[in-house]
Amino acid sequence: MQKNVTFSRDFVCEKFREFYQNPINEIPAPLSIDQREFAFLLFKERAMIRHRSVAKISWLRSLFRGSVPSDVYHSCAYYENPEADMGKKGWLGADLVFDIDADHIPTSCDKIHDEWVCSTCSFCGKGPTPETCPSCGGLKFSTKTWPCKRCIDSAKGETKKLIGFLENDLGFEEKDMHVFFSGHRGYHVHVENEEVKQLDTIARREIVDYVSGLGLSAFEGREEAKNQSKKNPRGFLVNDSGWDGHLKEGMREFILNATKDDLDRIKVKNQTILQNKNVILKRCLDEGRWDSIRGVSISSGGVWIKIAKHVRDLKSAKIDTVVTTDIHRLIRMNGTLHGKTGLKKLEFPIGRLNNFDPFQEAVAFKDGTAKVFVSSAPEFRLGGKVFGPFQDQEVQLPTAAAVLLICKGRAEVKE
Numbered sequence: 001m002q003k004n005v006t007f008s009r010d011f012v013c014e015k016f017r018e019f020y021q022n023p024i025n026e027i028p029a030p031l032s033i034d035q036r037e038f039a040f041l042l043f044k045e046r047a048m049i050r051h052r053s054v055a056k057i058s059w060l061r062s063l064f065r066g067s068v069p070s071d072v073y074h075s076c077a078y079y080e081n082p083e084a085d086m087g088k089k090g091w092l093g094a095d096l097v098f099d100i101d102a103d104h105i106p107t108s109c110d111k112i113h114d115e116w117v118c119s120t121c122s123f124c125g126k127g128p129t130p131e132t133c134p135s136c137g138g139l140k141f142s143t144k145t146w147p148c149k150r151c152i153d154s155a156k157g158e159t160k161k162l163i164g165f166l167e168n169d170l171g172f173e174e175k176d177m178h179v180f181f182s183g184h185r186g187y188h189v190h191v192e193n194e195e196v197k198q199l200d201t202i203a204r205r206e207i208v209d210y211v212s213g214l215g216l217s218a219f220e221g222r223e224e225a226k227n228q229s230k231k232n233p234r235g236f237l238v239n240d241s242g243w244d245g246h247l248k249e250g251m252r253e254f255i256l257n258a259t260k261d262d263l264d265r266i267k268v269k270n271q272t273i274l275q276n277k278n279v280i281l282k283r284c285l286d287e288g289r290w291d292s293i294r295g296v297s298i299s300s301g302g303v304w305i306k307i308a309k310h311v312r313d314l315k316s317a318k319i320d321t322v323v324t325t326d327i328h329r330l331i332r333m334n335g336t337l338h339g340k341t342g343l344k345k346l347e348f349p350i351g352r353l354n355n356f357d358p359f360q361e362a363v364a365f366k367d368g369t370a371k372v373f374v375s376s377a378p379e380f381r382l383g384g385k386v387f388g389p390f391q392d393q394e395v396q397l398p399t400a401a402a403v404l405l406i407c408k409g410r411a412e413v414k415e
């Protein structure tokens with residue numbers, strides 16, 4: 001089997017080389033390329049090569065053709081000396097970047113296609129990887145995830161919400177925002193302009209908290225203030241803009257459509273809200289008399305807080321918060337291949353988000369087929385064709401499908 005693993009990696013490396021050698025796949029240059037740090041993972045040496053700088057995109061393109069990277073990254077930061085050690089680079093600023101990855105979004109299908117094995121005791125399970133092994137308490141796992149359409153679609157939904165916050169609430173312009181398919185299980189959003197460049201970690205944290213709906217004044221102090229006066233629900237959703245507005249709008253929708261099951265789900269026992277919905281909407285949401293209905297209060301654990309929190313969870317954007325606050329972060333380079341899938345990281349216009357299809361548009365290998373032995377794979381669609389499910393079987397597949405399965409550790413090339 002070991003021989004097949006090496007053989008398979010060589011096969012994928014060769015396909016990546018062909019991709020980078022084909023002039024049709026011209027890799028676009030990031031803004032101010034000479035101020036960025038570059039990093040590569042090569043097929044040959046498996047270690048990450050960091051702290052490289054490039055003066056021109058043409059240098060990089062010829063490097064890819066010769067050395068064949070499995071993954072290419074550049075800093076979101078701009079430096080005086082991108083090649084220097086971390087402390088001596090001379091930070092000049094950084095793009096504001098967001099990573100929306102299916103790993104951070106719970107989906108019902110992750111139990112079907114994701115697996116983990118404890119590296120210490122080999123205990124294994126399906127679904128999201130636990131923090132500690134339930135059997136031995138170990139912290140290291142090998143995982144198998146899958147770039148599933150439903151998972152990537154849920155990442156797309158979060159990306160839409162994020163862009164809504166950036167554009168409507170925070171006032172970023174569409175021309176400064178760039179959306180990318182990550183090449184694996186999600187999307188990246190980069191904001192590039194002179195103002196965001198200078199934001200420090202704390203300012204970026206503020207933006208993260210805002211889009212995540214953390215620290216909202218609506219909930220502030222209410223956790224502790226159990227005995228707050230009913231006649232003075234101070235400052236609860238007083239605005240029609242920002243989060244106050246989003247919460248009100250969401251609460252209106254919730255109340256209009258609410259059933260007993262919906263209330264049960266968010267642990268609201270008092271069912272007054274199901275009767276006379278219009279009176280409640282008028283008095284509470286329109287006139288702000290939140291405590292005017294008997295038994296429907298704002299205090300901690302109160303009905304309004306429970307509904308508002310539920311709405312907050314629906315409306316907030318689930319992003320990888322660490323990526324955005326890290327002003328030295330390395331991010332995958334646009335146009336390059338993802339070593340876990342063989343798909344491209346690819347930019348597309350924001351207006352196309354609804355219709356963008358990564359399994360069609362990010363496919364890098366258009367020609368040829370390969371015979372592979374697949375250990376296991378769910379049904380999947382790639383380049384307009386449907387494949388699988390497969391279980392311990394030999395199949396002849398188009399190159400893109402074969403590369404995907406090999407990269408995901410689900411298949412080997414047959415010699």
Ligand SMILES: [Zn+2]
Pocket residue numbers: 118119120121122123133134135136137138
């Ligand atoms: Zn274990």
Ligand SMILES: [Zn+2]
Pocket residue numbers: 107109110113148149150151152
């Ligand atoms: Zn899924």
